[in-house]
Amino acid sequence: MSSPHLAMASSVSVIMGKVMLALIPAIAAYVYVFGPAILATLALASLTALVSEAIMLKLRGVPVQPFLMDGSALVTGWLLALSVPPLAPWWLVVIGTAFAIMVAKQLYGGLGNNIFNPAMVGYAVLIVSFPVPMTQWLAPETLAAQHLDLGQQLAYMLLGSLPEGIRLDALTMASPLDTLKSQLQLQHTVREALALPIFGSVGGKGTELVAAAYLAGGAYLLQQRVITWHVPAAFLGGLVAISALFYGADADRYAAPWFHLASGASLIGAFFILTDPVTGPTTPKGKLLFGAGAGLLTYLIRAFGGYPDGVAFACLLMNLCVPLIDMYTQPPVFGKKGG
């Protein structure tokens, strides 16, 4: 053995465990707002993630046990589960998770070697291939005309069957970002659109609570030093800056910065997705660039692109730039200032 002979009691699985712990508040908020279906989605995604990971590790001839235990597959599964609509059919979750793990992660060489954020690859594949179920969001319980209990939610997720007398469109609606987009396309002003019952005080009704829970989880991750402040600050800062610019120019056609902060995947993106170490830059300056770039892209896709939310595509685009960003943001070495 060569030095150092001491090591900190930390490990990949501890880090992943903390990330999962940090997601608990948001999951609780989800249950409160949309009902317990999310728990089934999470369980399904976890199972799929572990099975896909195990299969691929076996095929690659890599020891299965240590890698299965590292927790990274579970985190990917959870992030995907939290990105699909709350009442997503089972096959959507399975396809998304399996693609994320098998293709985006393992085919690129497994833990530490993938270029793209696996959960976001899974999400992107789903939204491109299955746009309809991917945009049918369960209405928050307080808004829906009709309710499903857990058994009925499960029956729909697994079998696609609804109880008699309940129609899908009575349960679901477009997400707040989606709603705003279509309202604007109908030549309504932002103010008129936001008067709709789906919107709450800053973002979507109910979803703003989930967003707040992500913020709390993010604060925990920062406090635990699982992540650094650079990416979240730069991402949220970039998003606020550009949305403020447009909002200032034309408040009728562009939503306010706080709406963008509280809507869609902004906060899960800031603290849980863009902070994925494997697919992000390692230098502090690089992290700032990466975060800010993702913030700008997210906004552009939301405001001008064809998809309701832009975090996933912004993340993947920025993932592509990481090697370049790292190369050009090397911090000065001790004793080589300015050199």
Add this chain to the structure above:
Amino acid sequence: MRKLHRFHGGVHPPDRKAESTRLPIARAPLPRRLVVPLHQHLGHGAKPLVQAGDRVLKGQMIGRAEGYVSAAIHAPTSGTVRALEMHPVPHPSGLSDLCVMLEPDGEERWVERGPLDYANLDPQALRLKLRDAGVVGLGGAAFPSYVKLSPGARQRLSTLVINGAECEPYITCDDMLMRERADEIVQGVRLIRLMLHAEEVLIGIEDNKPEAIAALRNAVKRGTLRMDVVPVPTVYPGGGERQLIKVLTGAEVPSGKRPVDIGMACFNVHTAYTVHRAVAFGEPVVSRVVTVAGNVLAPRNYEVPLGMRVADLAALASPLADTSGYLMGGPMMGFELPSADIPVVKASNCIIAKSQALFPAPPPAMPCIRCGRCAQACPAQLQPMDLFWFARARNFGKAQEYSLFDCIECGCCSFVCPSHIPLVQYYRFAKGEIWAKERERKAADLARSRHEFRQLRIERDKQERLEKLARKTAAARSHAAPAPAMQEAAANPADDPRKAAIEAAIERARTQKATITPRNVDNLTPEKQAEIARIEERRKKIREMARDRIEP
């Protein structure tokens, strides 16, 4: 209050220092046998001055400094030289080196010695006296001190930094020395300052050693010279020379340069102590304070005669039954000894008994997840994960480009890595490979220039023969001119262009060499060069070992 600066990164391993500071420094009893290596410092080993059968006195020089970077070796006690032979010395790869096997007579009879009249010695003479007293850096690097005691072209230094930081876990020898022998340390510092003409003296001590700080402050008050005893924050590797200078002065020693290049110098407190002993008493370095800690019943600091075997030393502190081996140095930068039959040398500041409980084997390494913790912890401000990537891919050029040689092997990166990657091991491997390649390239260059030279010579001889022939024919034709004079005249102008051609070829080879020398290999500090020499040595030994195994 002095304004302190901070260096990037660093870690906070549990310090485990309390155990070995409960008891004062004890004098280790003389063992039955001492194994005194002739090469206890960086640079060239000392040249032996004794033979088997010689009787020696304590402090008698038994090895003379050879070359510029070297130091003398002395008998740690009086007794009889039993043999001069190869014996394992403290080294990670367990190599053997020439050692003087000394059987103490138990009388501790000193050679004639007395104070040096340093006031009437010029600094250069004083430096040579220190070299002959075997004074080297006792902080762990064992770099011959007199080399560092020259102020260089500047004539005077702005700052003399005295290193009492002692940042590695377990090690407390400097701490205890400062507590118990503060006056002697201050005396030594005064002498060092005199030799370097330093304007300011800063003594940096980590703030987890309040007793040492108080002791040194009192000693400074008793002395006549102004020195600042500065508590510095406890963070590993705050005792690294470059890190301590940064913390105390804010200055960064440029990469590839030495502190003296920015008008500073850094000496360890234990070194200052030995400077004092050498000047005030004429005592060479024959012992040092060593911490014995870890899996032992009675951790403590001992004043140990150099050459005492680790087995004998550790026995004083009663190792526990489950002791599985020994580390020399601290747990962050020290190395595991291949056996306990290895002597304590000038660089040995600490012996740590290992056990499975204290030093559990790390879990198997996982892939790098690019979490960046290593970069956050790296005091050299490197990107350890990139270096790891390049080293593993054997992309050594890229590793050098990413400043591999600025890595001080402090181990912070490995310490924090959640994937438990033995990062430092990869860097050592990469450095070793690069040095090896560099040496092969030099050898090839030499061969090439030899070859070119030979071609030229053959060419020249041919021409000379032809000319001689021409001259002979010419001489045969005209008998008028005196032959020898003409020969001279003809030979010289003919010779010159040839000489020029040869020189041009050599020059060409030289410039070629200069242009393809990899970065980071030039402008090496003597420490680095010595390190290269050490690595080379190790490789040589390994090769020899391998050969021995093949041809039994």
